[in-house]
Amino acid sequence: MRFNRTTFICLALMAAGALFLTQADMFLSNYQLYILKLFFINAILALSLNLIYGFTGMFSLGHAGFMALGAYMAALCILPPEQKEMMWILEPIIWPFSELFTPFWLAVILGGLVAFVFALFIAVPALRLGDDYLGIATLGFAEIIRVLLTNATPITNGSLGIKGIPDSATLLTCYVWMLITLVVIARIVYGNFGNVLRCIRDNEIAAQVMGINVFGYKVMSFCVGAFFAGVGGALLGSHLSTIDPKMFNFLLTFQVLMYVVAGGLGSLTGSILGAGIITVLLEWLRAIEEPMDFFGLVEIPGIPGMRMVVFSVLLLAIILYRREGIMGSREITLAGIGRFFRRLATRTAGREAQ
Amino acid sequence: MSLEMFFQHFFNALTLGSLYALIAIGYTMVYGVLRLINFAHGDILMVGAYFVFFGTFAFGWPWGVSAIAAVCGASLLGVLVERVAYRPLREAPRISALISAIAVSFFIESLAVVVFTGQPRPVLQPDWLISEWQWGRVHILKLTAFVPVMTAVLVAALLYILYRTKPGLAMRAISKDIETTRLMGVRVDNIIAFTFAVGSALAAASGIMWALRYPQVHPYMGIMPGLKAFVAAVVGGIGSVQGAVIGGVILGFVEIMSIAFFPELSGYRDAFAFIILVLVLVFKPTGLLGENLKEKI
Numbered sequence: 001m002r003f004n005r006t007t008f009i010c011l012a013l014m015a016a017g018a019l020f021l022t023q024a025d026m027f028l029s030n031y032q033l034y035i036l037k038l039f040f041i042n043a044i045l046a047l048s049l050n051l052i053y054g055f056t057g058m059f060s061l062g063h064a065g066f067m068a069l070g071a072y073m074a075a076l077c078i079l080p081p082e083q084k085e086m087m088w089i090l091e092p093i094i095w096p097f098s099e100l101f102t103p104f105w106l107a108v109i110l111g112g113l114v115a116f117v118f119a120l121f122i123a124v125p126a127l128r129l130g131d132d133y134l135g136i137a138t139l140g141f142a143e144i145i146r147v148l149l150t151n152a153t154p155i156t157n158g159s160l161g162i163k164g165i166p167d168s169a170t171l172l173t174c175y176v177w178m179l180i181t182l183v184v185i186a187r188i189v190y191g192n193f194g195n196v197l198r199c200i201r202d203n204e205i206a207a208q209v210m211g212i213n214v215f216g217y218k219v220m221s222f223c224v225g226a227f228f229a230g231v232g233g234a235l236l237g238s239h240l241s242t243i244d245p246k247m248f249n250f251l252l253t254f255q256v257l258m259y260v261v262a263g264g265l266g267s268l269t270g271s272i273l274g275a276g277i278i279t280v281l282l283e284w285l286r287a288i289e290e291p292m293d294f295f296g297l298v299e300i301p302g303i304p305g306m307r308m309v310v311f312s313v314l315l316l317a318i319i320l321y322r323r324e325g326i327m328g329s330r331e332i333t334l335a336g337i338g339r340f341f342r343r344l345a346t347r348t349a350g351r352e353a354q
Numbered sequence: 355m356s357l358e359m360f361f362q363h364f365f366n367a368l369t370l371g372s373l374y375a376l377i378a379i380g381y382t383m384v385y386g387v388l389r390l391i392n393f394a395h396g397d398i399l400m401v402g403a404y405f406v407f408f409g410t411f412a413f414g415w416p417w418g419v420s421a422i423a424a425v426c427g428a429s430l431l432g433v434l435v436e437r438v439a440y441r442p443l444r445e446a447p448r449i450s451a452l453i454s455a456i457a458v459s460f461f462i463e464s465l466a467v468v469v470f471t472g473q474p475r476p477v478l479q480p481d482w483l484i485s486e487w488q489w490g491r492v493h494i495l496k497l498t499a500f501v502p503v504m505t506a507v508l509v510a511a512l513l514y515i516l517y518r519t520k521p522g523l524a525m526r527a528i529s530k531d532i533e534t535t536r537l538m539g540v541r542v543d544n545i546i547a548f549t550f551a552v553g554s555a556l557a558a559a560s561g562i563m564w565a566l567r568y569p570q571v572h573p574y575m576g577i578m579p580g581l582k583a584f585v586a587a588v589v590g591g592i593g594s595v596q597g598a599v600i601g602g603v604i605l606g607f608v609e610i611m612s613i614a615f616f617p618e619l620s621g622y623r624d625a626f627a628f629i630i631l632v633l634v635l636v637f638k639p640t641g642l643l644g645e646n647l648k649e650k651i
Contacts, residue, residue, distance in 0.1 A: 059449055059452070125632060125635070125636040128636070128639075129635055131449060132391050132452055133639065135452065136391065136585075136588065136631070137635050140585070140627075141628070143624065143628050144628050144632075147621070147622055147624050147625040150621065151621040151622060250577070257453065257456070304467075304468075305464055305472070308460070308467070309461065309465050312458075312464055313461060315457045316439060316461060319443070319453050319454045320442055320454065323446060323450050
């Protein structure tokens with residue numbers, strides 16, 4: 001890594017962000033903190049899917065499966081053994097998992113690794129397939145993971161799920177994991193490795209002709225994406241404190257896909273932006289499910305479920321009218337921000353001179 | 355397993371297989387003409403089932419009338435979905451259309467939750483369908499014989515349309531080469547809309563029979579049958595109607611028979627279809643009857 005001015009400014013900004021977050025509970029309400037955490041986690045998920053789909057062009061619909069693996073692994077790691085013994089009422093929990101007790105950071109990494117290994121395992125059959133076939137196959141794998149989790153009662157507590165997971169995912173932890181994800185994926189994507197990935201995305205046959213080991217690169221990208229999906233799942237499980245197999249259904253994958261599409265395929269900052277906007281929007285849309293009262297004249301009763309209708313219409317609108325998303329494949333960079341302010345400055349200066 | 359039990363399972367499997375087959379035909383037809391996985395297909399099935407529910411319960415129509423009304427309503431919905439969400443994206447990358455399809459599916463589901471509420475509702479079963487035939491000790495629910503027969507009739511009608519009429523010819527032409535078909539003077543847009551109408555009508559027919567067989571309707575009832583029927587379409591070879599029927603029946607038999615013979619596997623029921631899918635995609639990605647679609651360079 002070269003240490004030039006940009007790197008330095010980025011590091012300073014990250015540190016400033018961390019410093020801000022340590023003080024955040026002073027001026028943000030609990031609800032706002034909750035949303036902020038959810039945003040960091042969603043950003044991790046969006047970044048990881050963007051690596052797989054946006055940069056390598058593999059249409060994967062298996063994200064919820066990887067998240068489920070990460071979430072379960074981490075939950076099993078951080079729950080105290082005696083609590084686990086009490087909770088597994090259908091069948092007692094089996095040995096290595098009953099004694100497992102690790103610190104949170106290790107649990108998150110283990111969650112990512114489980115997803116990584118599983119991705120490696122399914123990559124061999126699945127990644128031979130082209131776009132929408134790959135989508136269906138990965139969707140199938142995600143469903144298989146869900147069925148396995150439901151039935152592996154001695155490990156996962158079956159359909160009852162796991163409750164009371166300690167909330168170890170603090171605001172700062174989520175933030176740091178998001179930065180790790182961002183930096184790792186940015187280093188992958190904007191290095192030579194990333195050039196290869198983009199080459200595969202844009203023309204697989206040309207890549208093959210140039211002697212690139214297409215399959216190997218695809219597997220690498222897929223597994224790294226799955227690792228961070230597992231990490232995101234681990235954080236999400238701890239954040240929500242309850243997980244069950246039903247939660248990790250296709251709709252969850254769909255939500256992550258929407259962060260990526262809204263932000264722009266092939267734009268990392270776009271993914272973060274998309275995750276942020278949609279997370280906030282989904283919370284904000286809760287308002288329309290509340291009863292509304294216009295100046296005491298008209299009263300509209302709350303309609304449960306309306307939020308999702310509005311949400312899906314918005315997504316349809318994005319796809320139909322702005323297919324490339326907010327950022328397209330551009331990035332927000334320091335140089336770009338600098339240019340923007342310089343242009344703004346010259347414009348104001350010009351106006352003053354007149 | 356006793357013989358009478360086997361017969362019962364056989365008819366159950368045939369019923370489930372026919373239902374999958376009817377849904378799978380819709381997927382395979384749309385994929386044939388547009389190369390698009392119509393994710394909203396399963397939800398059209400759900401809407402069809404709801405229409406029948408409202409026809410019989412709310413308006414008090416007789417079964418036959420509300421079933422026909424439901425099929426017509428669902429095919430209109432299918433055409434509408436194509437017009438609003440797929441046609442503007444026909445020149446776009448295929449993945450955009452796929453995401454649009456997922457968004458439409460999500461939209462129909464959440465709208466159904468709002469309009470119909472999320473509560474599952476019971477469906478009225480006509481008496482003549484839930485009575486039983488009895489041969490010796492074998493009891494067979496009339497419904498489990500009615501569904502395969504009805505399916506056979508619908509498939510025969512569809513094959514007639516496809517192979518004996520002008521619109522059917524145009525559909526087959528579009529699936530070979532859309533541009534040339536347009537140049538030959540076929541109104542491609544109308545034919546594609548017609549494809550959606552036929553596919554959605556079959557999905558609605560399947561949804562109605564599904565609601566009769568498992569007598570309740572709820573907004574998410576279309577998801578699993580839809581996914582599994584898509585698997586059936588892939589197993590049979592996507593783009594081939596006969597393949598979809600065969601794939602659907604295979605899937606129905608695997609699902610019912612494996613649980614009949616190994617009851618301890620019943621928890622894994624939903625995984626069978628996807629395991630078959632993965633196996634087929636690995637060993638014969640074009641499916642049983644599928645044509646080898648060459649990727650254009």
